[in-house]
Amino acid sequence: MNYDEIMKLALERGFYFPSCEIYPDMPAGFWEYGPNGVSLKNKYVELWRRELVRRDGMLEIDGSQIMSKSVFEASGHLASFADPIVKCTKCNSIYRADKLIAEVSNVIVPESADLEEFDKVIAERKILCQKCKGALGKAYKFNMMFGVGIGPEATPAYLRPETCQSIFVDFPRVFKVMRGKLPVGIAQIGKSFRNEISPRQSLIRMREFYQAEIEVFCNPAKLNEISNFGEVENVELNIMLDGEFQPKRISCKAAVESGAVPNKLVAYYLGLLVDFYSKTGIDVKKSRFRKLGAKEKAFYASVAFDFEVETSLGWLELVACNYRSDYDLSSHAKLSKANFEVMDNDQKVLPHIFELSMGIDRSIYTMLDHNIIDDKPNERVYLSLKPYLAPVQLGILPLMKKDGLQEKAESIFAPLRTKYDVFFDSAGAIGRRYRRLDEIGAPLAITVDYQTLKDETVTLRKRDKMDQERIKISEIEAHLSKELQYP
Amino acid sequence: MNYDEIMKLALERGFYFPSCEIYPDMPAGFWEYGPNGVSLKNKYVELWRRELVRRDGMLEIDGSQIMSKSVFEASGHLASFADPIVKCTKCNSIYRADKLIAEVSNVIVPESADLEEFDKVIAERKILCQKCKGALGKAYKFNMMFGVGIGPEATPAYLRPETCQSIFVDFPRVFKVMRGKLPVGIAQIGKSFRNEISPRQSLIRMREFYQAEIEVFCNPAKLNEISNFGEVENVELNIMLDGEFQPKRISCKAAVESGAVPNKLVAYYLGLLVDFYSKTGIDVKKSRFRKLGAKEKAFYASVAFDFEVETSLGWLELVACNYRSDYDLSSHAKLSKANFEVMDNDQKVLPHIFELSMGIDRSIYTMLDHNIIDDKPNERVYLSLKPYLAPVQLGILPLMKKDGLQEKAESIFAPLRTKYDVFFDSAGAIGRRYRRLDEIGAPLAITVDYQTLKDETVTLRKRDKMDQERIKISEIEAHLSKELQYP
Numbered sequence: 001m002n003y004d005e006i007m008k009l010a011l012e013r014g015f016y017f018p019s020c021e022i023y024p025d026m027p028a029g030f031w032e033y034g035p036n037g038v039s040l041k042n043k044y045v046e047l048w049r050r051e052l053v054r055r056d057g058m059l060e061i062d063g064s065q066i067m068s069k070s071v072f073e074a075s076g077h078l079a080s081f082a083d084p085i086v087k088c089t090k091c092n093s094i095y096r097a098d099k100l101i102a103e104v105s106n107v108i109v110p111e112s113a114d115l116e117e118f119d120k121v122i123a124e125r126k127i128l129c130q131k132c133k134g135a136l137g138k139a140y141k142f143n144m145m146f147g148v149g150i151g152p153e154a155t156p157a158y159l160r161p162e163t164c165q166s167i168f169v170d171f172p173r174v175f176k177v178m179r180g181k182l183p184v185g186i187a188q189i190g191k192s193f194r195n196e197i198s199p200r201q202s203l204i205r206m207r208e209f210y211q212a213e214i215e216v217f218c219n220p221a222k223l224n225e226i227s228n229f230g231e232v233e234n235v236e237l238n239i240m241l242d243g244e245f246q247p248k249r250i251s252c253k254a255a256v257e258s259g260a261v262p263n264k265l266v267a268y269y270l271g272l273l274v275d276f277y278s279k280t281g282i283d284v285k286k287s288r289f290r291k292l293g294a295k296e297k298a299f300y301a302s303v304a305f306d307f308e309v310e311t312s313l314g315w316l317e318l319v320a321c322n323y324r325s326d327y328d329l330s331s332h333a334k335l336s337k338a339n340f341e342v343m344d345n346d347q348k349v350l351p352h353i354f355e356l357s358m359g360i361d362r363s364i365y366t367m368l369d370h371n372i373i374d375d376k377p378n379e380r381v382y383l384s385l386k387p388y389l390a391p392v393q394l395g396i397l398p399l400m401k402k403d404g405l406q407e408k409a410e411s412i413f414a415p416l417r418t419k420y421d422v423f424f425d426s427a428g429a430i431g432r433r434y435r436r437l438d439e440i441g442a443p444l445a446i447t448v449d450y451q452t453l454k455d456e457t458v459t460l461r462k463r464d465k466m467d468q469e470r471i472k473i474s475e476i477e478a479h480l481s482k483e484l485q486y487p
Numbered sequence: 488m489n490y491d492e493i494m495k496l497a498l499e500r501g502f503y504f505p506s507c508e509i510y511p512d513m514p515a516g517f518w519e520y521g522p523n524g525v526s527l528k529n530k531y532v533e534l535w536r537r538e539l540v541r542r543d544g545m546l547e548i549d550g551s552q553i554m555s556k557s558v559f560e561a562s563g564h565l566a567s568f569a570d571p572i573v574k575c576t577k578c579n580s581i582y583r584a585d586k587l588i589a590e591v592s593n594v595i596v597p598e599s600a601d602l603e604e605f606d607k608v609i610a611e612r613k614i615l616c617q618k619c620k621g622a623l624g625k626a627y628k629f630n631m632m633f634g635v636g637i638g639p640e641a642t643p644a645y646l647r648p649e650t651c652q653s654i655f656v657d658f659p660r661v662f663k664v665m666r667g668k669l670p671v672g673i674a675q676i677g678k679s680f681r682n683e684i685s686p687r688q689s690l691i692r693m694r695e696f697y698q699a700e701i702e703v704f705c706n707p708a709k710l711n712e713i714s715n716f717g718e719v720e721n722v723e724l725n726i727m728l729d730g731e732f733q734p735k736r737i738s739c740k741a742a743v744e745s746g747a748v749p750n751k752l753v754a755y756y757l758g759l760l761v762d763f764y765s766k767t768g769i770d771v772k773k774s775r776f777r778k779l780g781a782k783e784k785a786f787y788a789s790v791a792f793d794f795e796v797e798t799s800l801g802w803l804e805l806v807a808c809n810y811r812s813d814y815d816l817s818s819h820a821k822l823s824k825a826n827f828e829v830m831d832n833d834q835k836v837l838p839h840i841f842e843l844s845m846g847i848d849r850s851i852y853t854m855l856d857h858n859i860i861d862d863k864p865n866e867r868v869y870l871s872l873k874p875y876l877a878p879v880q881l882g883i884l885p886l887m888k889k890d891g892l893q894e895k896a897e898s899i900f901a902p903l904r905t906k907y908d909v910f911f912d913s914a915g916a917i918g919r920r921y922r923r924l925d926e927i928g929a930p931l932a933i934t935v936d937y938q939t940l941k942d943e944t945v946t947l948r949k950r951d952k953m954d955q956e957r958i959k960i961s962e963i964e965a966h967l968s969k970e971l972q973y974p
Binding site for chain 2: 014019020021025027029030031032034035037038041055060061062065067068069071085087142146147149151152153157166169172177178179191193195197207208418421422424427
């Protein structure tokens with residue numbers, strides 16, 4: 001099914017919808033999660049904690065979104081996190097200078113070129129506003145960070161454009177008080193903010209978005225001393241090297257041996273990541289690690305793989321995997337004068353960093369994209385979500401509201417409601433109630449009918465095959481807990 | 488124990504610490520949660536979901552933190568969410584005008600007075616800058632919202648000063664797509680932002696903070712038709728009416744009958760709230776619902792109770808309970824022209840709203856404050872947290888690193904690590920390792936020693952009484968899961 005059909009489901013079934021949609025002055029690029037979206041996202045985050053953070057003994061922090069100006073002086077964002085743009089002098093339309101030039105004239109001026117370069121090509125090629133044919137003004141840099149003024153003095157600060165900056169500046173304290181040992185992952189889930197010029201495609205390019213970032217601090221002399229490597233050595237990765245057009249399927253172990261991945265530390269985390277995504281119900285056969293070439297890599301990355309997944313929107317980057325070396329800690333150490341060196345046994349080390357920078361919203365979109373099923377023979381659409389990720393785990397449906405069925409159903413609901421995500425639904429035809437539960441991926445539903453009043457049994461219906469069986473009320477929780485088990 | 492001792496524990500044991508602490512240009516009022524703080528906060532949030540959201544069938548959303556200007560035109564924040572301040576013309580020190588006047592001269596000028604009033608009293612009483620004795624400039628209003636400019640056009644928008652605004656503007660869609668029925672609670676956890684002039688006391692008054700807000704949408708004609716009221720009618724509340732100095736202890740039922748609480752709907756949620764807080768391990772005997780007088784209430788509230796708890800910092804407001812009537816929905820309906828009326832059976836209703844606006848950070852502080860115990864006879868400090876809220880649930884301690892004890896301990900750790908919050912600690916004397924676990928409130932610890940290698944048993948130690956017993960390795964998970972049960 002395509003993007004529009006997924007959007008329709010998201011809007012109509014409370015997964016996500018535009019922010020402040022009742023007001024026309026709300027800019028684009030902001031989205032809300034509705035009740036089913038919140039529940040799905042929470043379960044995704046819990047899986048991330050299980051399979052990456054806790055499994056690997058990482059330390060999780062939760063830092064401020066507003067950070068000081070010096071943080072972004074050190075990180076390079078104040079100087080470099082900017083797009084070249086041009087504005088129409090007549091209708092004020094705004095364009096990314098490099099993209100406009102490429103579209104209209106096929107000339108490639110790199111994003112990072114001097115501003116005069118853009119002005120020169122625009123003049124030479126006589127490029128005008130695409131909307132009103134007005135003349136374009138001079139190119140200028142537009143920084144994508146949102147500035148905020150703090151206190152009555154309006155001290156300049158910024159909404160962080162990536163969560164990892166909190167991890168870097170907190171590293172000295174967190175490593176010390178948690179008595180860290182290299183290699184150690186520090187993880188964080190939270191909002192980041194980027195003032196995109198053209199936000200688009202709902203959860204794909206937002207101005208306010210969720211990241212789950214993991215920064216692994218390591219001793220650069222020990223990148224092949226990874227004690228748990230055996231746990232992932234046979235996990236298969238699809239790796240597409242720079243300049244290649246087809247990924248190669250290869251185990252973590254073979255990836256290191258062949259040099260496709262530079263060391264065991266990087267391969268270990270790529271393996272954990274594939275293992276994690278296979279448990280989200282995203283089809284990892286449709287995934288690839290695309291190794292970025294020198295021109296495509298971020299300025300801080302010495303080796304970079306984008307974890308990309310094929311969806312109805314084409315290939316989406318879900319996770320950026322960057323070996324950032326000591327770029328971040330050196331820069332912060334230099335500007336702050338704080339000490340970022342730590343002891344690794346008897347050796348003093350300025351740690352290097354390997355990061356897994358995950359987009360949560362895009363991952364949620366991809367889960368819907370890979371799990372939405374148009375079941376035409378049964379005239380239904382359903383979400384084949386993993387049961388432990390389903391926003392609603394159990395539907396409880398009294399066949400009728402009358403004759404004590406509603407009350408009986410409520411008595412079944414009461415002891416389950418705090419522990420599980422149970423949806424109680426007594427309105428409308430039973431078939432339509434099943435369809436609605438299918439559309440939000442509820443793996444199980446029970447129906448309370450007249451027989452229930454006689455023999456304390458209910459009908460248990462399963463989502464995927466729509467098979468039904470008669471079980472005792474006392475067995476419901478056992479069925480539920482079995483169905484919801486993690487692999 | 489006092490505030491400073493709690494702060495010391497928070498800093499040294501990874502609960503919380505100042506944001507961007509390595510940089511002096513970071514303004515005050517921003518804090519990070521470290522690994523133990525994140526874990527405690529996550530468990531607090533899970534308890535809130537269990538005991539309030541899921542128990543009561545509420546709908547949870549997660550909205551953007553940046554919201555459009557019209558939202559705050561309608562809400563009244565653009566016009567009214569401002570403090571009167573004055574600035575020294577010589578040294579630029581800034582003061583809240585009303586507070587400065589009250590401190591220096593004992594004259595009371597209400598916060599909401601005309602600005603000329605402040606200027607007049609400052610001139611009459613010859614009030615000068617308290618730092619340099621310079622003359623003060625004219626009073627002006629300082630709006631406490633953080634503005635942000637969106638896109639290259641810098642469209643004005645704001646970081647929300649309260650999470651509830653997302654709930655109000657999302658109400659039409661959420662009620663419709665989730666097929667809501669009055670009364671229905673819509674809940675949200677997230678960050679809010681207030682540009683406080685004087686942030687202070689770490690988690691108590693922050694500029695960026697977590698709220699957990701619940702807005703109950705109800706039919707104002709049915710405030711005494713609450714089907715679950717029986718579940719809370721005997722819960723005891725400490726209610727302190729306007730003008731009284733001692734709270735009265737009274738059941739929810741008696742509170743409604745005596746008129747201390749205006750109706751069953753309000754009493755029901757006050758009861759749920761006390762029940763929730765008693766499960767957080769905060770001592771609710773030290774709590775009170777303080778009914779606010781006409782001058783103290785927010786402009787939108789027709790009845791308001793502050794839920795306050797006594798701590799080492801005095802009485803802290805943890806939850807504002809406001810009956811907001813139709814103030815919010817009317818204002819948003821008027822400005823947006825969207826329809827906020829819904830059907831309640833056959834009646835068309837503009838719902839009224841009762842809210843429980845909870846400060847999460849303050850609640851976390853209060854949990855530490857009420858649970859930190861200076862156990863002098865045993866030369867330790869410990870946190871008597873409820874086991875289901877403890878940041879670390881189990882410590883695993885090999886007696887020695889050598890002789891295979893480390894490996895044996897790791898083999899016990901491996902199957903538990905994804906499911907539970909387990910801390911593996913093999914460094915230092917065993918007594919000191921126990922003390923550190925006590926300080927973060929870990930309810931259980933096991934020690935792996937030479938006997939373990941012989942008979943597959945370990946020592947299980949419990950936090951509060953420090954009692955130890957010998958159990959089989961195969962019994963660890965059963966002990967853990969029993970200990971962590973919710974009440």
